[in-house]
Amino acid sequence: MLKSHFGVNRKGHLVCGGVDTVELCEEFGTPLYVMDEERIRENYRRFLRAFGRRRRVRLCYALKANSNSAVVRVLATEGAGADVSSENELRIALGAGIPGEKMVFNGNLKTEGELRLALRHGVTINIDCFQELEVVGRLAEKTGREARVSFRINPDVKAPTHPYIATGLRESKFGFDVKSGEALEAYRRAKGMRNVRIVGIHAHIGSQILDPSPFVEEAEKVMEVVAQLRELGIELEFVDLGGGVGIPYRPEEREVDLEELARRVVSTVERVERERGMHEHLLVFEPGRYLVGDAGILLARVEYTKERKGLPRWISLDAGMNALIRPALYGAYHHIELANKMNLENDTLTNVAGPLCESGDFLGKERLLPRAERGDLAVIFDVGAYGLSMSNQHTAKPRPAMVMVRRGKAALVRRRETFRDLTRLDLLPPWLR
Numbered sequence: 087m088l089k090s091h092f093g094v095n096r097k098g099h100l101v102c103g104g105v106d107t108v109e110l111c112e113e114f115g116t117p118l119y120v121m122d123e124e125r126i127r128e129n130y131r132r133f134l135r136a137f138g139r140r141r142r143v144r145l146c147y148a149l150k151a152n153s154n155s156a157v158v159r160v161l162a163t164e165g166a167g168a169d170v171s172s173e174n175e176l177r178i179a180l181g182a183g184i185p186g187e188k189m190v191f192n193g194n195l196k197t198e199g200e201l202r203l204a205l206r207h208g209v210t211i212n213i214d215c216f217q218e219l220e221v222v223g224r225l226a227e228k229t230g231r232e233a234r235v236s237f238r239i240n241p242d243v244k245a246p247t248h249p250y251i252a253t254g255l256r257e258s259k260f261g262f263d264v265k266s267g268e269a270l271e272a273y274r275r276a277k278g279m280r281n282v283r284i285v286g287i288h289a290h291i292g293s294q295i296l297d298p299s300p301f302v303e304e305a306e307k308v309m310e311v312v313a314q315l316r317e318l319g320i321e322l323e324f325v326d327l328g329g330g331v332g333i334p335y336r337p338e339e340r341e342v343d344l345e346e347l348a349r350r351v352v353s354t355v356e357r358v359e360r361e362r363g364m365h366e367h368l369l370v371f372e373p374g375r376y377l378v379g380d381a382g383i384l385l386a387r388v389e390y391t392k393e394r395k396g397l398p399r400w401i402s403l404d405a406g407m408n409a410l411i412r413p414a415l416y417g418a419y420h421h422i423e424l425a426n427k428m429n430l431e432n433d434t435l436t437n438v439a440g441p442l443c444e445s446g447d448f449l450g451k452e453r454l455l456p457r458a459e460r461g462d463l464a465v466i467f468d469v470g471a472y473g474l475s476m477s478n479q480h481t482a483k484p485r486p487a488m489v490m491v492r493r494g495k496a497a498l499v500r501r502r503e504t505f506r507d508l509t510r511l512d513l514l515p516p517w518l519r
């Protein structure tokens with residue numbers, strides 16, 4: 087079943103953003119990422135509406151999902167803030183028009199240079215360890231700038247997701263432990279520091295979570311810390327519950343019920359505020375995947391096919407784990423169809439391989455597709471998040487191009503890498519020249 091923002095035209099071709107995807111490939115080549123601008127806007131507005139109807143809220147788009155400048159620009163024009171986790175993401179967000187005051191800087195390792203840039207632009211720094219707090223305090227004093235800080239706490243919430251993207255467990259590398267009192271100690275230390283202004287609290291329990299319950303548990307645990315802070319005389323401006331809201335990747339998966347999520351999370355936050363006599367905090371979320379995941383597809387050419395009696399048919403695409411690493415890395419499922427044969431029966435059991443010399447290089451196993459022939463066009467769905475941003479150049483394959491589509495128009499938003507791009511940074515030592 088196609089998601090509602092796609093269509094199929096009379097030729098049986100997949101249509102995205104009002105554009106025939108087969109024609110897109112003729113114009114821009116393959117492999118090709120395609121981002122649907124309207125879908126990004128719809129996703130942003132749906133998320134904002136669900137929470138914004140109930141509460142003062144800010145959505146800080148997590149650039150790690152897709153840091154393409156055009157994608158970030160779309161969200162900037164919607165009024166989004168940004169969650170950045172490197173200096174360059176910060177620069178991209180600034181370039182897209184998101185002011186530093188609407189950004190949070192996350193991650194367990196921010197270098198001094200990165201912290202300096204964040205300070206210069208008034209970005210809130212989500213501190214991850216005691217040493218980082220000391221560095222921020224020192225830099226703030228040295229530069230005479232006030233540092234806006236919050237602390238990433240580890241609420242010890244088990245999220246039902248892949249272990250590599252579960253981040254809220256006690257043993258995870260992120261944040262300050264709550265149980266041992268480490269989190270409160272961090273706030274106590276910051277309170278005594280000059281040029282450091284405590285503004286919030288932050289947690290992120292993991293990614294690709296489809297069930298509202300872990301978020302409710304997270305809200306409960308974070309608000310308990312907020313209440314304890316108040317007793318220490320520390321009042322916060324915002325409560326940042328991170329990202330992690332998932333999207334359906336498999337046809338049988340259901341969308342997250344955002345209304346239920348918003349209702350349950352907001353009522354948890356409000357109950358604690360009421361019971362402990364606290365003011366209303368600004369609620370911050372850092373959605374990445376939810377905003378851009380299903381707005382992106384990857385188009386790849388079927389180059390060769392192979393038949394072995396009694397086994398699924400193999401097809402080799404010109405995109406694999408180099409262009410989209412999630413299946414190889416997490417065993418992630420991405421739905422696949424043939425973009426030029428959307429009206430044909432999915433009657434052939436098919437293994438979908440990439441082009442690299444690696445057995446792990448596949449995008450799907452044992453999928454039902456129409457019988458694919460050389461020259462057909464495969465479409466891999468839901469790749470707008472953690473697709474191009476995690477792509478690589480293994481076996482010296484250039485990374486794909488990306489276009490943005492909107493109301494029947496298409497524009498290149500990232501050009502395809504070339505041989506020159508691939509070798510530009512290589513140098514020969516003098517003795518080999």
Ligand SMILES: Cc1ncc(COP(=O)(O)O)c(C=O)c1O
Pocket residue numbers: 148150151169192193290292293294328329330331372373374375376471
């Ligand atoms: C701190 C933080 N915020 C937000 C996100 C975005 O997560 P998602 O794309 O699942 O919404 C991540 C993802 O790893 C993260 O680590």
